[in-house]
Amino acid sequence: MALFTVAEARAELARLRPTLDRLVAVRADAAELAASLSPGGTPTPLGGMPELKAAEALLDELITTVQDTGVHLKGLAPLLLDFPADLGGEDVLLCWLEGDAGIDWYHRVDLGFAGRRPLPS
Structure with a gap:
């Protein structure tokens, strides 16, 4: 498993931003399409089943x-x-949550998101 430095993770997040923005937009479209196709759903101008499958x-x-x-x-x-x-010699996961400005958090591998802490200065 490749490890990121904090600087590398921040650079990778910046590089991924367009992909993440697109993912958020397509996620919203897929949710709207799925809701429109459910029983009693309101039709959407986004389309129907073919557009949902494409999304x-x-x-x-x-x-x-x-x-x-x-x-x-x-x-x-x-x-x-x-x-x-x-x-600092400990395996961790640098953490980014949608809405965060950047990578400013980490957590131990064994704790997950509940153990999220601010990165040391």
Whole structure:
């Protein structure tokens, strides 16, 4: 498993931003399409079943693009990314949650999101 430094993780997040923004938009479209196709759903100008299938395929492609970088995609709604790292000799995951300005958090591998702490200055 490749490890990121804090600087590398921040650079990778910056590089991934367009992909993440697209993922958020397609995620919203897929949710709207799925709701419109459910019993009693309100039709949407986005289309129907073919457009939902296309959105799902694009979501899979975008997710693969993120995962191919070595970043762990832990959540889709909201997006939650973990960047494997070594911090002071301890294996950690640098953590980014949709809405965060940047990578300013980490957690121990064994604790997960509940153990999220601010990165030391």
